[in-house]
Structure formats: structure tokens, C-alpha cells
Amino acid sequence: MIVCKFGGSSVADAVQISKTQAIVKANPDRRIVVVSAPGKRDKEDDKITDLLYKCHNLASNDKDITAVWDKIRNRYLQIATVLDITSDLKEELISIKAHMMDKCSPDYAASRGEYLNAKLISLYFGFEFLDSAKVIRIGEHGEILPETYDLIKANVDPSKKYVVPGFYGLGPDGNIKTFSRGGSDITGSIYAKALNADIYENWTDVSGTYTCDPRITANARQVPEITYKEMREMAYLGANVFHEEAIAPARQANITINIKNTNAPDEAGTFINSQRDSSKDPVVGLAGKRRFRRITIEKYKLEDMHDLHLQLKKELGALGLIISFELKGIDTLNFYVKDEHMIDWDDLTSRLKANLGIEKVSYASGIAIIGIIGEGLTSSFKPLFKILAALTEAGIDIDNLNYGGSPISAVMAIADSSYEKAMDIIASVIA
Ligand code: ASP
Numbered sequence: 153m154i155v156c157k158f159g160g161s162s163v164a165d166a167v168q169i170s171k172t173q174a175i176v177k178a179n180p181d182r183r184i185v186v187v188s189a190p191g192k193r194d195k196e197d198d199k200i201t202d203l204l205y206k207c208h209n210l211a212s213n214d215k216d217i218t219a220v221w222d223k224i225r226n227r228y229l230q231i232a233t234v235l236d237i238t239s240d241l242k243e244e245l246i247s248i249k250a251h252m253m254d255k256c257s258p259d260y261a262a263s264r265g266e267y268l269n270a271k272l273i274s275l276y277f278g279f280e281f282l283d284s285a286k287v288i289r290i291g292e293h294g295e296i297l298p299e300t301y302d303l304i305k306a307n308v309d310p311s312k313k314y315v316v317p318g319f320y321g322l323g324p325d326g327n328i329k330t331f332s333r334g335g336s337d338i339t340g341s342i343y344a345k346a347l348n349a350d351i352y353e354n355w356t357d358v359s360g361t362y363t364c365d366p367r368i369t370a371n372a373r374q375v376p377e378i379t380y381k382e383m384r385e386m387a388y389l390g391a392n393v394f395h396e397e398a399i400a401p402a403r404q405a406n407i408t409i410n411i412k413n414t415n416a417p418d419e420a421g422t423f424i425n426s427q428r429d430s431s432k433d434p435v436v437g438l439a440g441k442r443r444f445r446r447i448t449i450e451k452y453k454l455e456d457m458h459d460l461h462l463q464l465k466k467e468l469g470a471l472g473l474i475i476s477f478e479l480k481g482i483d484t485l486n487f488y489v490k491d492e493h494m495i496d497w498d499d500l501t502s503r504l505k506a507n508l509g510i511e512k513v514s515y516a517s518g519i520a521i522i523g524i525i526g527e528g529l530t531s532s533f534k535p536l537f538k539i540l541a542a543l544t545e546a547g548i549d550i551d552n553l554n555y556g557g558s559p560i561s562a563v564m565a566i567a568d569s570s571y572e573k574a575m576d577i578i579a580s581v582i583a
Pocket of ligand 1: 159160189201318336337
């Protein structure tokens with residue numbers, strides 16, 4: 153049995169939805185189809201989920217939602233008309249609009265994007281509709297609650313085929329709760345684990361993962377195979393083909409994930425597994441994040457480092473700053489946080505000195521973080537040396553390098569202004 157999930161661009165309009173139908177029909181094992189809300193049809197277009205959040209925002213501020221709501225409504229009506237689907241869509245839309253006006257929760261508003269699309273697509277395919285609110289249970293912090301798996305098993309008849317909405321379930325208070333953005337990937341992974349699928353196919357608009365974002369460099373190449381660990385690190389460090397939290401359920405059940413392209417279904421795509429032969433391809437990718445600030449603190453006698461570290465996290469957390477990356481020296485700690493313009497850095501300096509007895513605080517802004525990921529980094533320094541040599545030759549200085557913290561990645565900080573050049577150089581080294 154195959155669980156397949158179609159992302160927003162794969163179900164953005166009637167033409168795309170008919171492609172998904174052809175894919176599903178081509179293999180009778182494709183029995184569970186998870187769908188996103190309609191995504192962008194072109195660069196300038198709106199994602200339905202964004203429009204739903206916008207609408208919710210307007211409604212909760214007592215502003216007129218007509219213009220935004222009509223865009224949402226028309227997208228669905230157009231899909232239903234072109235695909236000739238008979239449904240109670242109009243009544244559903246009226247009821248959702250009423251909930252919006254009644255100041256429903258943002259999660260409820262956003263979830264309707266997947267809900268409506270799954271309903272329409274189930275009718276179009278002639279499959280059952282299973283509402284994820286019936287089976288997916290999400291904890292306070294977005295975690296998947298264990299009863300979810302039993303509920304799915306109990307509600308899925310193995311002789312039937314289903315279309316289910318991604319992105320949401322029920323929260324601890326019994327109301328609709330969504331995962332974080334892009335969370336339909338998580339839904340697919342959950343169904344795959346619950347039903348012990350042979351494979352979890354994740355259909356998108358690219359033929360798998362690339363060593364690097366192809367919009368940044370022509371040296372990016374498609375990766376045929378990647379491990380769960382590598383994929384998670386790629387996602388954490390900024391690659392956005394697959395949601396980082398969607399790895400865990402499939403990994404726990406050892407289910408292969410196959411990322412495939414709805415617009416080129418015959419291409420093999422990328423397979424995500426627990427192991428791969430890294431001898432030919434030691435490094436599978438690089439990912440990056442931009443606009444960071446380095447906070448360097450110095451304190452003589454850092455034997456109380458552990459406590460200091462926790463207190464620091466608290467101080468930064470109180471300002472909404474999350475440490476993305478850190479490097480420790482003997483008397484020095486370097487933290488990389490998003491460069492938020494709203495923050496009074498001088499005030500932070502005074503607080504750190506007064507509350508934590510830190511002697512010196514300094515900052516450097518305009519920093520980008522690049523992660524180089526590959527199981528091959530565990531066994532050899534060679535790939536990293538080649539990369540460092542190429543960067544040095546191009547005159548790109550490395551602000552910091554963290555190698556060995558995770559056995560399968562090296563993370564470096566460089567000047568943000570060199571970001572694209574550095575990505576291009578590294579991509580060509582690992583091409
Ligand atoms: N529709 C949601 C989003 O845009 C979830 C998803 O597509 O995975 O984030």
C-alpha cells in the first residue's frame with residue numbers, strides 16, 4: 153500500500169488535480185491520498201492558506217473580508233466547475249465564511265484550505281473522504297499524540313481508498329489545530345506509519361531534493377538518494393522541499409519516502425532511507441540561512457558554563473531570540489541569532505553584563521550560515537578540505553566553522569554578502 157501526498161502546487165487548480173488523478177490511477181496501490189490546500193498557480197498567485205490567514209486577520213479586526221474571501225471562494229468554485237464535481241461546496245463556503253465572521257480560531261480558518269480541497273478531490277476521484285480531525289491528535293506544542301496511530305487504523309477500511317486533508321488534526325482542547333506551515337508533509341508521514349505503507353510518496357513540483365537551491369546556482373544537481381538524518385539536517389538548515397518534522401514518523405516505521413514531481417511523474421525523484429552508500433556521494437547537499445548576528449560573550453573562568461548557557465538562553469528567549477547555531481571556546485561563547493531590527497542590542501549588552509556577570513559582549517551583523525551535509529563527512533575530512541580550499545581561493549573568509557558537532561554536517565558562518573558566491577562555489581565542488 154502506498155500513501156501519497158500532493159503538495160499545494162500539485163493541487164493548485166483543475167489541471168494540476170487531473171494530473172494527480174492520472175498518477176493515482178496508474179498504481180492501484182495508491183490508496184491513501186493526502187492533499188494540501190491549493191497553492192500558487194504562478195509566481196504572482198496567492199496560496200489559499202495565506203488568503204485564509206489574511207481573511208481571519210481582517211475578520212478578527214472587524215474589517216471587510218469580501219475581497220479576500222471572494223478570491224478563496226472563486227478558486228474552489230472554479231475547480232469544482234472545471235472538473236464537473238457535484239458537491240455541497242456552496243453551503244460549505246457559506247458556513248466557513250460565517251465562522252470567519254464569528255471570529256473563529258486562526259487554526260480553524262487555515263485548516264479549511266485542506267478540508268475543502270480534500271472534499272472536492274475525494275468526490276472527483278470517487279474515493280472516501282476521511283477528515284483528519286477525526287483521527288489526528290496534536291499536543292500543545294505541535295507534537296503528534298500516540299493515539300493518532302490507533303485512530304487511523306480503526307478508521308481506515310483496507311478495502312477502500314481515501315482522500316484526506318493534510319496540515320491539521322484536533323488539539324488538546326478538542327478544537328482544530330494545525331501543524332506549522334508546510335505541515336501536510338507531516339500528515340502524510342503519519343498515515344504512512346499508521347498503516348505501515350510500503351512507501352510514502354511525496355509529490356511536489358521538483359523531481360526530488362537538490363544539492364542546493366537551483367534558483368541560487370546552476371551547479372545544483374538532483375540527489376537520487378539521501379538518508380533520513382541528512383534530510384532532516386537539510387530541512388533544519390533551510391532546504392524547504394520537505395518539512396523537517398515529517399521525517400520522524402516514517403523513520404520510526406522505517407518507511408522509504410520518495411519525493412516526486414507531479415509534472416514529471418516518470419522521473420525517479422529522491423529516495424529517503426535509513427542508509428545509503430556514501431562512498432560515491434559523500435556530500436548530498438548544502439543549505440543556508442541568511443541575516444544572522446553573532447553575539448560573542450567573554451567571561452573569565454567559564455567553569456560555570458552550563459548554568460551560564462541556560463541563563464543566556466533565557467535572556468535571549470525573553471527577547472524572542474532563538475539560538476540557531478553556537479560555538480564554544482575556552483572563555484568565549486558565540487551565538488548566532490536572527491538579526492532582528494526591533495531589538496535594542498545595547499540594552500541586551502547591559503542586561504547580560506548586569507544579570508550574568510559577563511565581561512565583554514560584542515556583535516557582528518550581516519552573517520549567513522551555510523550547512524554542508526553528507527554521511528561521507530563522518531569518515532573523511534577530504535570533502536570539507538576541498539570546500540574550504542575553494543572558498544579560500546575565492547577570497548571568502550569564514551567567520552566560524554563547526555565541524556563534528558553533528559557527525560554528518562559542517563556548519564559555517566560567512567559574510568552575508570558572499571552568500572550566493574559561496575553557495576555557487578560549494579555546489580560546484582560537490583557537483
Ligand atoms: N497549506 C499549508 C501551508 O501552506 C500546509 C501545507 O501545504 O503543507 O503551509
